[in-house]
Amino acid sequence: MGWDTEATRQKLLAAAIDEFAQRGFAGARIQDISKKSGCNRERIYFYFGNKEGLFEAALIQALSTTLDSTSVIGSGVQSVIDFAVTYFDFSQAHPNLARLTFWEGLERGVAVGPTERSLRAQAKVEEIRYALGLNDVAVAQNLLLTIVTLSNSLLVTENIAEVILGAEQKELRKATFIQAVRAIVLEASRA
Amino acid sequence: MGWDTEATRQKLLAAAIDEFAQRGFAGARIQDISKKSGCNRERIYFYFGNKEGLFEAALIQALSTTLDSTSVIGSGVQSVIDFAVTYFDFSQAHPNLARLTFWEGLERGVAVGPTERSLRAQAKVEEIRYALGLNDVAVAQNLLLTIVTLSNSLLVTENIAEVILGAEQKELRKATFIQAVRAIVLEASRA
């Protein structure tokens, strides 16, 4: 087998996604990433310049491999609710993207690669708008923002759920999510 | 003026709340906290033991001085919506608590001082339950969790709002919040 420089890049990125998702930018350790990846520390600087470049690459990679996994299928109120639940379940199963997004919001403030992400988001907005037959784009935007925000946040801040829901019951969180989503989707489709 | 050891503690805590809220636990610098507070680094270890002790004390302090600032006034659907909007505005004006809560969720995972916080949360839950005349506690819990989660999250993750809502329009975020809250409160009061 010959050199596979792309594989090295991917191994580094995968390890970086895990590490950054778990500990954030300030908490992540370059050494741990290189150890997890099985590659050398020095390769990180060769391929990504520095820690920040690696973070941005990892975030973009996580977005790319995740956002396309969920779509609105069919039309009507239930189709959007199904989409929301699918998104919730997917985030639950693959928490890296949600966590990375929150780290980005807290540590960076501004989004990485905003224009491309905006395009993808608008595509999802249109899916929702079409499924519900909405005239107003803003309503669909609000829906998507609420769904994504709630889903991510319920996943990431177990501490709040722990405090409000009492014992640590993950099923209750999902029930909270579904209840809220059902209400806002119904309300939106009514308008 | 004589010694005022409590003032020293408070100055350190205030500076710590700012610093931790802004940069998180891993990102916060003890030296910056001491500089902001005007007190000596060494006082931190005298009063709080170590960085982690300071973080916990800061979080508890921020919770104490914030959570009691908002209550459900009156009864009916509108009273709960008003409460949510008040909470949203308060968080917007004082982002420290929301940010600290997210840092806690991301970096720690588990809540600091869960029992006391649970008690306070349950009090708020009862306010909501009473205002809407709900029989089921779980519905009121879901409401509070959704309100707090959405409010905090919309405040903290400007990156998501930026991507979905396009340009950076804070007013739109508030509209999203109110729209969602109205829907879920109405739905809950119907049940």
Next chain:
DNA sequence: TCTATCTCCAACTAAACGTTTGGAGGCGGT
């Protein structure tokens, strides 16, 4: 005034951090 306590200050330790460097060897194309 004596004593105990609080505060500041500056220097220090020991470790960890991101990043760089140089060298040795593996591999593909020519």
Next chain:
DNA sequence: ACCGCCTCCAAACGTTTAGTTGGAGATAGA
């Protein structure tokens, strides 16, 4: 066989970090 790129490894760079220490001055109460 040669050359250039890729990879690994280990050591080192300089900086920054959390945390410690010892001393000097200020303050309160007795």
